[in-house]
Amino acid sequence: MPDNAQQKKPDSPWHEGELAIQRSLGVAERMDATGRNFVRSFMPEQHQQFFPMLPFAMFGAVDASGDVWATMRAAAPGFMQAPDAWNLDIRLPRDRDDPADAGMEDAHSIGMLGIQLETRRRNRLNGAIRRDADDGFTLRVRQSFGNCPQYIQLRQFAFVRDPHQPASVRPVHGRVLDARARAIIAKADTFFVASYVDRDSGERQVDVSHRGGKAGFVQIGEDGVLTIPDFSGNLFFNTLGNFMVNPRAGLLFVDFATGDMLQMTGSAEVILSSPEVAAFQGAERLWRFRPEKVIYREDGLPLRWAFEEGGWSPSLNSTVDCDQAKVRLEAAALADAWRPFRIARVEDESTTIRSLYLAPDDGVGLMAHQAGQHLPIRINVGDGERPLVRSYTLSSAPTDGLYRISVKKDGVASRHLHGLKPGDRIEARAPAGSFTIDGTERRPAVLIGAGVGITPILAMLKHIVAESRRKRRTRPTWVFQAARSPEERAFDREIADLVAEGEGNIRLVRALSQPATAIESQDYDIAGRIDLIHLKATLPFDDYDFYLCGPAAFTQSLYDGLRALNIADARIHAEAFGLSSLTRRPDGGSAPVMVPAANAPVHVVFAKSSKEARWQPGEGTLLDLAEARGLNPEYGCRNGSCGTCRTPVLEGRVTYPSQPSFPVGEGEALICCAVPAESETGKLHLSL
Ligand code: FES
Structure with a gap:
């Protein structure tokens, strides 16, 4: 110099x-x-x-x-x-x-x-x-x-x-x-x-x-x-x-x-x-x-x-x-429409989880998605049956240029999906959900997936690796995968390849609750379920973002444990499956103030179908009320995390007994978990 x-x-x-x-x-x-x-x-x-x-x-x-x-x-x-x-x-x-x-x-x-x-x-x-x-x-x-x-x-x-x-x-x-x-x-x-x-x-x-x-x-x-x-x-x-x-x-x-x-x-x-x-x-x-x-x-x-x-x-x-960008813009214009998709490929990921690769069948491209989002799908399960609407997490990364859902055989809709063959058709709407990750963030990420909860975790991991190719810097990542047995554990090969590509920046910990004849250190790392004790024993002291997905009880207990360790609520991203949604404890100790539920009967009008019903305090959700009145609103998770049941509110107000994880827009309700809010008019009009 x-x-x-x-x-x-x-x-x-x-x-x-x-x-x-x-x-x-x-x-x-x-x-x-x-x-x-x-x-x-x-x-x-x-x-x-x-x-x-x-x-x-x-x-x-x-x-x-x-x-x-x-x-x-x-x-x-x-x-x-x-x-x-x-x-x-x-x-x-x-x-x-x-x-x-x-x-x-x-x-x-x-x-x-x-x-x-x-x-x-x-x-x-x-x-x-x-x-x-x-x-x-x-x-x-x-x-x-x-x-x-x-x-x-x-x-x-x-x-x-x-x-x-x-x-x-x-x-x-x-x-x-x-x-x-x-x-x-x-x-x-x-x-x-x-x-x-x-x-x-x-x-x-x-x-x-x-x-x-x-x-x-x-x-x-x-x-x-x-x-x-x-x-x-x-x-x-x-x-x-x-x-x-x-x-x-x-x-x-x-x-x-x-x-x-x-x-x-x-x-x-x-x-x-x-x-x-x-x-x-x-x-x-x-x-x-x-x-x-x-x-x-x-x-x-x-x-x-x-x-x-x-x-x-x-x-x-x-x-x-x-x-490709033009095709995506065309697809984005159809975000609210049910579009036909063809099953392009079917692949078994484990004894219980099967992946379906979906290709658009209407000549329009895929709408871009974020890693961790889910795909609302609509399927006809039989003659005369009303179509079922469900949401399945995409296990593909945004850069894969395809939609892949990975489904556990568990319930009417998923059994039907397991029976589909290449060439069969289903309908899907634009991917949705806020359980997503920034692959370029520098703060280390801890991704924890239990059972089929590994699907969004895999999409996130793929996204982190794709971003590392682009940015030439890998977000430090820990992946914890919990399964019952090696046979039920999905994506072994795919995850191992991603970990290898991370060149030491991505580490994998596998837990089996029923290891049976599996060999420790070779087939798994932890015998039993992933809990806070394992996390504390494995993770070096650092400042992490946590991403949790699994059955409701598993996700809730990890969330509560992390909060008890003073991990900020904003640092814990979680999605639970099953009927109950995660109960969060926001930073500052107190839950956000929710409008109280109505304490008197409310006259609910379903405007589009010209039907009405009376909701009584202590009764179920507005989705329950609509179904009881003979309506068939679309829903996916029924726990406030997928957004499929979003419905415009034309008059009156709704509230939620517990905060849904899906971000609700102004003037709309997630009817799967909403109830009428206290109001002077005693009226609620929904665009249903
Ligand atoms: S059905 Fe998923 S948010 Fe209501």
């Missing part, structure tokens, strides 16, 4: 636009320290050695009218040399076909990106040009930093002509995307974007960066506006931060097989949240680009690249392309 750089305390490199996005995500403080240490005013030795190896580099430059352009320039390796830590000599002749060339005069600020597609290494620079000849210039470095290698596809390059020989075809200028431009964007898995801001110091800061995704990840609107998902990265937000201050953008798409270049300049808009963001799985934000000037340069580059077999970036496993 140069001496003077050692002595000077680095300034924060961030400008107001970058800070605005960092603040909106709550990472500004963390990024302040990172920026000061990571963004340097000189090239470390590694970078000085990196640039001379490259046969091409990307540049961002601003022309006299303020338009920013991204370009790629190629020459024999060695055309860039760093005589010291502050200067990069770049031997490149002028190229008047390149719109970026006009922004590369003496004293102009430019951005630069060196990238090795065959290794995914990349480094960024920006600074000002010193030029006294037409065959090259020196870049005086202002900012230098490495870049994360995510979303880069592996490619090997080869020159197809002398790099100084110009293209054989003249550039074509336009203002809109023609068919050729649309085609190059539609198949792109990579592009480059240039942006800039004029800083308070008077210096212009130009950045150029790489963007990668699955082929087709850039969506082209009918109006020619591009929508681009922004996947998680290094939290610098150079490009998006620049857009917040100055919405000018320059995009470069390269056809790696033909050497064609598509260069565009126009305006950009950042979208921090919208339903489209959720539809682009893996995207944290979106941005849109409206092209204003479009230049197509056929054979613009003397290089061609061959895609390496298996060269897709592993970070892309948890992202979708724009077609």
Whole structure:
């Protein structure tokens, strides 16, 4: 490191636009320290050695009218040399076909990106040009930093002509995307974007960066506006931060097989949240680009690249392309509808649990779900019988791109599901439920599943592992799985593979209540049921988030035990199955004040079916009352955790003898556990 750089305390490199996005995500403080240490005013030795190896580099430059352009320039390796830590000599002749060339005069600020597609290494620079000849210039470095290698596809390059020989075809200028431009964007898995801001110091800061995704990840609107998902990265937000201050953008798409270049300049808009963001799985934000000037340069580059077999970036496993995102938006529009699903596959997970893989049968895609959510399904169990509605937890992760429910044979509906074969049909509605996990959180997670309660736990574990591939950091996780016997325990292979992929960050503890001939340490770790004593003996002292799922008594006793240890209520996420829901003891010691139940008879009107009934104090729930009156409302869990029975309240109020775990919206009731609340009118109208 140069001496003077050692002595000077680095300034924060961030400008107001970058800070605005960092603040909106709550990472500004963390990024302040990172920026000061990571963004340097000189090239470390590694970078000085990196640039001379490259046969091409990307540049961002601003022309006299303020338009920013991204370009790629190629020459024999060695055309860039760093005589010291502050200067990069770049031997490149002028190229008047390149719109970026006009922004590369003496004293102009430019951005630069060196990238090795065959290794995914990349480094960024920006600074000002010193030029006294037409065959090259020196870049005086202002900012230098490495870049994360995510979303880069592996490619090997080869020159197809002398790099100084110009293209054989003249550039074509336009203002809109023609068919050729649309085609190059539609198949792109990579592009480059240039942006800039004029800083308070008077210096212009130009950045150029790489963007990668699955082929087709850039969506082209009918109006020619591009929508681009922004996947998680290094939290610098150079490009998006620049857009917040100055919405000018320059995009470069390269056809790696033909050497064609598509260069565009126009305006950009950042979208921090919208339903489209959720539809682009893996995207944290979106941005849109409206092209204003479009230049197509056929054979613009003397290089061609061959895609390496298996060269897709592993970070892309948890992202979708724009077609998949569109399908998800269509599916989201059908969230409240019962949709037909076909059984695509059936698989036994244990002697009692069978998985059904479900594929949509209406030509519309799957709606995105969160790990831990359940799927409301509707099935016809026999002629003349009314359809049954039940909810089953999805044992698949959001990134699996499929719905898989894993069902224990236990009751009419589940026996029916166990009898279904591939090709049979059921109906399902959008996944629901708030028993979900953030796979990227840093706090360690303890996942505890008993019996078929392992299904949401498995989905959560799969999600944690999928997020670790994307973020290259695994949330530390303990998994406790309780079962009666090895034969009844489900997902052994799948869980073992996930634990192995966690590389020591995921640990598994298996309990058998009836181990019989099973061998300790090989087939199980704990004989008996998982209880607080086992948790205390196994878990190192730390601050955990707990996720519990199992029979009601099991879940309640673990919850109560954890609360007795002063674990905050908010840290214990739980879902119980069976007829009783979990009774929570909120932080602060007292339960939330619930409106008292009516202490006088209430006249209940079921408005849609034009029926009425009288509810008497001490009677059952509104679902019981509706069924007694001959109605068949939909329900799943009957304990306030799935949300299937949500019903709009048209007049009057309801209350709950114990707080349901499903979040109830304003103006609606979970009738499976609601009763009429005290009111002056003595009336309750439900949209049933
Ligand atoms: S049926 Fe599940 S919340 Fe009412």
